Amino acid sequence: MTKHTYEFGLIGNCAFLGLIGTDTAVRWLCWPRFDSSFVFGSLLDPDKGGEYSIRPANHAESFSSRQTYLANTNVLRTEITTPTGRYRVTDFAPRFAQYERYYKPLMFIRKVEPLEGTPRIRVVCRPVGHYGELALTRRRSSNHIAFLGLEEEMRLTTNIPLTYVLEEEDFVLNETKYLVLTYGAPLEAPLESTAERFLRATVDYWRTWVKSTSISDFHQTQVIRSALALKIHQYEDTGAIIAATTTSLPEAPGSTRNWDYRYCWMRDTYYILTAFNNIGHFEEMERYFHYIVNISTKIQGRYQPLYGISGQSALVEQELPLAGYLGNQPVRIGNDAYTHIQNDVYGQVLVALLPLYIDCRFIDPERPNPEKLVYETLRLIEATMDQPDAGLWEFRNLAQYHCYTYLFHWAGSHAARKVARALGNADMEARAERLMQAAADHIEQCYNPGLGAYTNAIGSPHLDASGLQLILMGYLDPGSERARRHLEALEKALKTPEGLFYRYRHADDFGTPETTFLICSFWYVEALASVGRVEEAIREFEKLTTYTNHLGLLSEDVDAKTGSQWGNFPQAYSHVGLVNAAYRIAQKLAKPNFI
Incomplete structure (x- = not known):
């Protein structure tokens, strides 16, 4: 092929x-x-x-x-x-x-x-x-x-x-x-x-x-290209950052996994803001903050997994009478994932908005009332703590108690605790600590002693790449034996011989995934660097740079056997993954010659 x-x-x-x-x-x-x-x-x-x-x-x-x-x-x-x-x-x-x-x-x-x-x-x-x-x-x-x-x-x-x-x-x-x-x-x-x-x-x-980016000399040319691609995926009028330029480019030929990605996913907020912070671009962060705050202050009830670039809620999915990319149908506009229950979004919002309240660079006299926003989001975390959801990968016909959701309940509550301490609010701090502990208790229910790893959901035998975030978000100490064994189990289950990573290998609504999800491969690189396997991280990072097109642009998915690009293109989150992985490695290399 x-x-x-x-x-x-x-x-x-x-x-x-x-x-x-x-x-x-x-x-x-x-x-x-x-x-x-x-x-x-x-x-x-x-x-x-x-x-x-x-x-x-x-x-x-x-x-x-x-x-x-x-x-x-x-x-x-x-x-x-x-x-x-x-x-x-x-x-x-x-x-x-x-x-x-x-x-x-x-x-x-x-x-x-x-x-x-x-x-x-x-x-x-x-x-x-x-x-x-x-x-x-x-x-x-x-x-x-x-x-x-x-x-x-x-x-x-x-x-x-x-x-x-x-x-x-x-x-x-x-x-x-x-x-x-x-x-x-x-x-x-x-x-x-x-x-x-x-x-x-x-x-x-x-x-x-x-010239105003703050990056090391580690694979600088590719980081610059990724930063430039990420920059123009921000719709500056509102600050929203879309997942990809296109709609309906298939995740694999004939898979019917053809989705419209021209929207803003709340689940990726933390990773995007981290990328802009890692390259030292404050203006883009601030615009995106304003977009998120605008959504946060108008929410009635739960947060959706994604919103339109103007903050619109209804993104009704439709199929169009078009031939499709290389004949791949259906061609879809809109995305029914907006109707899904994805409870990790509350923690994503708190982690994303944390700098507004503790980073001294942000001085905004019109900033919305932080107590109200944080209390309301903590309330939503508490209300959904025992509620199954569609999870990070947006399963359409399967609800579980996902480890990743509890990780962001934990991380969001951790962020809320920092805000509470900055505000001197003892009641908020106590509530945040209580929810941190409740989330940690649920995460531990995902631990499988036989595998030496955390599975994707309570009672599930399956591993998925979102489990890498237990290390990257600081839930697991990167230097611990548990982190080492967890990473090794994920490698064994999800890594291809080429170093690419599947999201998961079990069947979903559309069968078993055929291609690897590129951002997961960059998460793996970050995890390797975090646990001290830096030489391996560099080697795997350099392999991933071979999966760009002729201009250094990345797709959503890669076929591990052929190296083919699939999925929507260019995929902003793949470029986010590259920027963050390069930063993590550069930090480990600790070179002083940053520009």
């Missing part, structure tokens, strides 16, 4: 994301939000997904492609070599400081440069609406084409003869051309000089952002 990788580059500016194929075709771009319908979505349906490409005139003939990022930026370059010449397409989403805020328009700029010979190219721009069900009408103007039918006008402004674009005719590329596609507010400025100014400013922004 051949190795499958996602041959796409990612662009974005914290307002939108796009995936560009190595043939210059825009395979995925949703406007006006991350979770909107695609305007280009050939990733999920070659016929209904529209097209935006700058291909060789006769792309049936052989041509070669090389795709790279401008160093330390999210600016993508694709070089195409044909029998008659060579050209380069530079793709970017403008982002830079302007008027005391960030300029991040719904604007996608493409610069097309001849490099050698006389390449002939053909530009196709056919956006669609309503997930391919709506064909847009076109209106020709003096120097642009308007696409009509969506809530707001899309406009393509270019110095390419409009006739060539409208009729999809090929032409010789003998000078630099620019294409600026906008949604809503159009480009009302000189084309060439503005595109060049925006390119320079965007490159400068990203390189300045990278």
Whole structure:
């Protein structure tokens, strides 16, 4: 079986994301939000997904492609070599400081440069609406084409003869051309000089952002790429960070495990904030805090496992009449996991919000009443202490008393105790300590003496990778014999010969998982470093870096046998895992030369 990788580059500016194929075709771009319908979505349906490409005139003939990022930026370059010449397409989403805020328009700029010979190219721009069900009408103007039918006008402004674009005719590329596609507010400025100014400013922004990261020299290039990818998965308008750019890319071919990941999962809050803290980026943390606080203060009853990027609750799952990625159906939008009971979310919220109350960098006179928020969340922990749930992996037809849930009951109560001490609230401290002990009692019921390990749930014989967090969250002393045996049992049950980790190996609602979940492999690396097996941690980390695509981007899942990438892409949480694992190793190496 051949190795499958996602041959796409990612662009974005914290307002939108796009995936560009190595043939210059825009395979995925949703406007006006991350979770909107695609305007280009050939990733999920070659016929209904529209097209935006700058291909060789006769792309049936052989041509070669090389795709790279401008160093330390999210600016993508694709070089195409044909029998008659060579050209380069530079793709970017403008982002830079302007008027005391960030300029991040719904604007996608493409610069097309001849490099050698006389390449002939053909530009196709056919956006669609309503997930391919709506064909847009076109209106020709003096120097642009308007696409009509969506809530707001899309406009393509270019110095390419409009006739060539409208009729999809090929032409010789003998000078630099620019294409600026906008949604809503159009480009009302000189084309060439503005595109060049925006390119320079965007490159400068990203390189300045990278310079402000605090990372060691341990695999610095890959950490930078992961940090850049993670950054643009934050929807800056609200602060939400989505799990992945895409929907319905299968976890394994034919598995039907095709989910919409363009939402914000509460269960991952702690790991995301840890990643931004580990690279020293305060602004992104603060925006995400505000998003979480906004949700926390409007909750009536329980927390959901996930929310939309504007905090919306109802994410009703639907199946669309689309062909699917490589024919994999169904294609889903929305995610019914929002209806699940996942009780670890309460501890996640408390752990995530802890810095707001004990980190001296956060001074916010409009901060919500901490006693009210902490008391309410502790109440929810207490109310769900003896309630089974769907667990971290969102089992759809199975409720258990999950060890991971109790771990976050414990960790959340631990965080609440720190807040109580900072506030001098003895009653809150006593309540938090009582719940810590109750959670620990439940965790210990998951211990299996025969295995020398903690199983995934009370009374269950199964192990799962979330058990690694018992070490990483500090419940188990990393230097203890119990931690050592627990890790060894997890290795024996879940590790592949290649060093990858399955989430679990027992059957769920869709059968037995076929691919490994990449963030679990990074958790394993962190656990190795934590227990002092640092050389092994480095070796396993370096293996994991071979599972990126050609640009250093990570998927959700990896087929251990072939090394193939599967699942939604790019997966923000896989990049979170890499950043945190690299940090954990760097701390163990204790090198002083941080930048």
